[in-house]
C-alpha cells in the first residue's frame with residue numbers, strides 16, 4: 001500500500017483512513033513493507049479531548065509585513081493520548097502550543113479542551129516551554145511552588161517536596177537553580193510541570209538542551225511519570241527518534257504556514273525502553289517514514305547508532 005498525505009477528509013465515520021479518497025504520495029522509497037499510517041481511533045474522533053479547529057495565525061511585523069504561520073489547521077487528540085509534532089524550524093509549532101495554552105489568541109479558529117474553548121491561562125494545562133525557563137532567584141522547591149501559586153493551589157511546599165522526590169531530587173529542595181546541573185534543572189522543570197496535576201501537557205522541545213545520555217534518562221523518567229497517570233501530551237521536538245520513542249502518534253508539519261503532512265500511529269508496545277527500541281526493525285521503518293515526510297534522507301544506520309551510543 002502506498003503511503004499518502006492525510007487530511008480530515010481521509011477519515012471515514014469510524015475515524016479510520018478511507019482508502020478510496022485521493023491523496024498525494026508522501027513516500028517514494030521502500031513503502032511496500034512499511035506499516036500503514038493510522039489516523040485517530042474511532043473513540044478519539046468521536047470524543048476527542050483536544051480539538052484544534054480551523055486554526056490560522058498570522059503575525060505582523062512592525063512594518064506590517066504578514067507572516068502566515070498556521071493555516072486552517074485541524075487536529076484531534078484523545079484522552080491520555082501522547083502525540084509528538086515534528087516539522088521544520090519556523091513552521092508554527094510553538095505558535096500552536098501558545099494558542100493551546102491560552103497565551104496567544106489566534107487570527108482564526110479555535111482550540112477546545114474537553115469541549116471548552118481555550119481562552120486565557122488554563123488550569124488543566126501544564127506548559128513546559130522551550131528550555132527550562134526556571135526562576136534563578138528561587139530554589140528548586142520555590143520553582144515548583146511557583147506553578148502552584150500561579151494556579152492558586154494549596155499545600156504548595158508538601159506538593160513541591162513530593163514532586164522533587166519523585167524526580168530523584170530529594171535533598172536538593174533548597175538549592176538555587178544556578179547550583180544545579182542541566183539535567184537536574186530539567187528534573188525540576190518536569191516536577192513543576194506535573195505538580196499542578198494537569199490534564200494535558202504541552203511540551204516545547206523540553207529535552208533539546210540535554211546531552212544524549214541525560215536526554216535518554218529524562219525520557220525514561222518522564223515516561224514513568226506519564227505512565228502512572230496517562231494524560232494527553234503534545235510534545236514538540238526536532239528529534240525524530242525521541243518522537244517515536246515517546247509518542248502514540250507523530251505528526252509531521254510542512255514548512256510555514258504549517259499544515260499536516262503525515263499523521264503516523266506508533267504501535268510500539270509500552271512500557272518502552274529507548275535502548276531496546278533502536279534495534280527494532282519497526283522503529284527503523286517509522287524513522288524512514290518520518291524522515292521521508294520531512295523531506296530529508298534517512299540517516300544511515302551507522303549515524304543512528306552513533307547518535308545514540
Ligand SMILES: Nc1ncnc2c1ncn2[C@@H]1O[C@H](COP(=O)(O)OP(=O)(O)OP(=O)(O)O)[C@@H](O)[C@H]1O
Pocket residue numbers: 059060061067069087088089090091092093094095096256
Ligand atoms: N511574536 C512574534 N512576532 C512575529 N513573528 C513571530 C512571532 N512569533 C513567531 N513568529 C514567526 O512565526 C513563525 C512560526 O514561529 P514558531 O515559533 O511557531 O515556529 P516553530 O515551528 O516553533 O520553530 P522552531 O522549530 O524554530 O522553534 C516564524 O516565522 C516566526 O518568525
Ligand SMILES: [Mg+2]
Pocket residue numbers: 093094095130204
Ligand atoms: Mg518553536
